[in-house]
Amino acid sequence: MQAVLAVMFAMAGVMKSTQPKDNLVEKLPWVADFSPGTVRFIGIVEFAGALGLILPAATDIATVLTPLAAVGLGIAMLLAAAYHARKKEFPPIGLNAVLLILAALVAWGRFGPYSF
Numbered sequence: 001m002q003a004v005l006a007v008m009f010a011m012a013g014v015m016k017s018t019q020p021k022d023n024l025v026e027k028l029p030w031v032a033d034f035s036p037g038t039v040r041f042i043g044i045v046e047f048a049g050a051l052g053l054i055l056p057a058a059t060d061i062a063t064v065l066t067p068l069a070a071v072g073l074g075i076a077m078l079l080a081a082a083y084h085a086r087k088k089e090f091p092p093i094g095l096n097a098v099l100l101i102l103a104a105l106v107a108w109g110r111f112g113p114y115s116f
Helices: 002-018 021-027 029-033 036-059 065-086 091-111
Strands: none
Touching: 002 036, 002 065, 002 091, 021 029, 021 036, 036 065, 065 091
């Protein structure tokens, strides 16, 4: 589950941080409401969170960063869901909710019974 979450956020992060805003608007209509810098920042945060889910566990260095990355990504999904709810864009909230639940499960597991 942790790897799936990391792959999803890594792909989304790379897409948002490398593609021009005009290309993203076609796939992600919410991008039109934000500046290119903000969209790029969101992409970098998502990619950094994906790295945080995998690298500490893989290298056995600062493993506390894995659940912290999951918490950070969960907060990002809460903010995304709140934005979509405010704009009355309900279909994207489902994906935000799924990613939030996965991030919460990873955080719970890595802080609790399945910590390193």
